[in-house]
Amino acid sequence: MNPAWQQGKLREFCKANGIIVSIYSPLGAAGALWGTKNVLESKVLKEIAESKGKSVAQVALRWAYEQGVVIVTKSFNKGRLQQNLDIFDWKLSDEDNKKIAAIPQARASDGNGYISETGHIKSLEELWDGEI
Numbered sequence: 001m002n003p004a005w006q007q008g009k010l011r012e013f014c015k016a017n018g019i020i021v022s023i024y025s026p027l028g029a030a031g032a033l034w035g036t037k038n039v040l041e042s043k044v045l046k047e048i049a050e051s052k053g054k055s056v057a058q059v060a061l062r063w064a065y066e067q068g069v070v071i072v073t074k075s076f077n078k079g080r081l082q083q084n085l086d087i088f089d090w091k092l093s094d095e096d097n098k099k100i101a102a103i104p105q106a107r108a109s110d111g112n113g114y115i116s117e118t119g120h121i122k123s124l125e126e127l128w129d130g131e132i
């Protein structure tokens with residue numbers, strides 16, 4: 001989950017059923033097989049980041065934090081690790097959140113790896129809830 005794949009419907013279901021959501025690739029995992037540049041290169045996130053004196057990554061992580069999910073992010077860089085932890089003493093405005101909610105959405109997976117004729121979920125129609 002990240003600002004470019006927000007999965008609000010899934011999260012609403014989880015909240016209603018007492019399920020804590022943990023998210024990986026909150027920065028889009030650019031460069032990974034499943035990655036996208038849609039987060040770190042988002043024009044909307046860049047504008048918000050500039051207006052707040054924060055980095056795009058911090059805005060993406062703060063947004064995820066404000067959604068009440070458990071964040072699993074990764075960096076091999078000490079400075080970026082510190083930056084990613086520095087998201088707790090400021091917040092996004094309602095206006096920021098409206099802009100983030102309007103970011104075009106794209107799935108980070110086509111889902112084919114999660115279905116099997118002999119498994120619990122047999123088709124893509126069963127896997128996805130209709131929301132991108």
Ligand SMILES: NC(=O)c1ccc[n+]([C@@H]2O[C@H](COP(=O)([O-])OP(=O)(O)OC[C@H]3O[C@@H](n4cnc5c(N)ncnc54)[C@H](OP(=O)(O)O)[C@@H]3O)[C@@H](O)[C@H]2O)c1
Pocket residue numbers: 024025026027028029030031032040055057058072073074075076077080081083084
């Ligand atoms: N269980 C699963 O199915 C599953 C699937 C996917 C991922 N994961 C795990 O979840 C964790 C996080 O996901 P992820 O690595 O896919 O994605 P991610 O955290 O969204 O992205 C990590 C990438 O962002 C860069 N980055 C980190 N902080 C940054 C910052 N402040 N500014 C700019 N770039 C920054 C990192 O580069 P640098 O290292 O150069 O900073 C790295 O290339 C990983 O440990 C991964 O193994 C699990």
